Amino acid sequence: MSTGELVIDDLRAGIPGREILQGISLTVRSGEVHAVMGPNGSGKSTLAHVIMGRPGYEVLGGTVTLDGIDLLALPTWQRARAGLFLAMQHPIEVPGVPLVDALASARAAVPIDGSASSTPDIMGRLHDEANRIGLDQRLLDRPLNVDLSGGERKRNETVQLAVLRPRFALLDEIDSGLDVDALADVGRRVQDATDEWGLGVLAITHFHRLLDVLVPDVVHVLAGGKVVATGGPELARAVDRTGYAGYV
Numbered sequence: 001m002s003t004g005e006l007v008i009d010d011l012r013a014g015i016p017g018r019e020i021l022q023g024i025s026l027t028v029r030s031g032e033v034h035a036v037m038g039p040n041g042s043g044k045s046t047l048a049h050v051i052m053g054r055p056g057y058e059v060l061g062g063t064v065t066l067d068g069i070d071l072l073a074l075p076t077w078q079r080a081r082a083g084l085f086l087a088m089q090h091p092i093e094v095p096g097v098p099l100v101d102a103l104a105s106a107r108a109a110v111p112i113d114g115s116a117s118s119t120p121d122i123m124g125r126l127h128d129e130a131n132r133i134g135l136d137q138r139l140l141d142r143p144l145n146v147d148l149s150g151g152e153r154k155r156n157e158t159v160q161l162a163v164l165r166p167r168f169a170l171l172d173e174i175d176s177g178l179d180v181d182a183l184a185d186v187g188r189r190v191q192d193a194t195d196e197w198g199l200g201v202l203a204i205t206h207f208h209r210l211l212d213v214l215v216p217d218v219v220h221v222l223a224g225g226k227v228v229a230t231g232g233p234e235l236a237r238a239v240d241r242t243g244y245a246g247y248v
């Protein structure tokens with residue numbers, strides 16, 4: 001069981017000439033689910049990208065640490081190696097590379113379940129996880145995300161997460177494009193992971209429905225690159241009822 005914390009402290013970041021994140025602080029502990037909500041353009045995806053180290057963004061101040069390790073000093077692959085995973089809002093197509101190959105290389109680079117010596121049966125786990133989440137097994141051999149429906153891409157991301165077993169996952173609208181049943185499958189898989197290996201989750205979402213399954217310990221509302229409200233699950237319900245008008 002993983003224990004640790006992902007600490008974001010006064011993070012300021014943006015693109016050249018524009019500060020998008022204006023001092024974000026939050027701490028996700030192992031096993032916790034933090035939801036990040038907020039209007040379009042408030043900086044939610046930027047937050048996920050900056051934590052993961054996507055090129056094109058610059059950090060202007062603050063820190064992001066995983067158990068004290070300075071993530072911002074590391075290239076993206078080493079952040080993954082430290083135990084971080086990002087499910088992107090718009091998963092990219094990787095022509096020519098099927099999921100099975102992508103995962104095999106990822107597992108080779110990332111210590112497995114925190115231990116480089118253990119070698120679980122990746123293919124077995126992949127098929128189990130695909131079954132568990134209702135992802136058609138035939139998709140596992142197809143090029144990554146090419147010609148997949150929105151829902152299939154999100155199930156696909158969730159399967160990757162479940163096979164790789166990162167310590168902390170950033171989920172950027174993992175629920176977008178999912179029908180009610182897929183939403184429940186994805187939400188439940190991630191929720192189970194918080195118990196199974198103590199996954200810590202930062203889940204960006206607009207919808208309360210995901211959070212009925214993936215139950216947040218803490219909900220943050222982001223507006224204009226700042227956390228403008230923090231609360232429990234009731235905050236997500238309030239946002240659902242009243243919209244963001246009261247927070248921006």
Ligand code: ADP
Binds near residue numbers: 015040041045047056
């Ligand atoms: P959200 O995910 O909350 O909808 P984003 O983080 O995607 O918001 O974007 C926040 C703001 O920063 C938006 O105005 C967006 O256009 C801008 N932005 C984000 N990333 C980039 C980028 N790579 N280049 C230019 N503008 C960007």
Ligand code: MG
Binds near residue numbers: 044045046089172
């Ligand atoms: Mg976004």
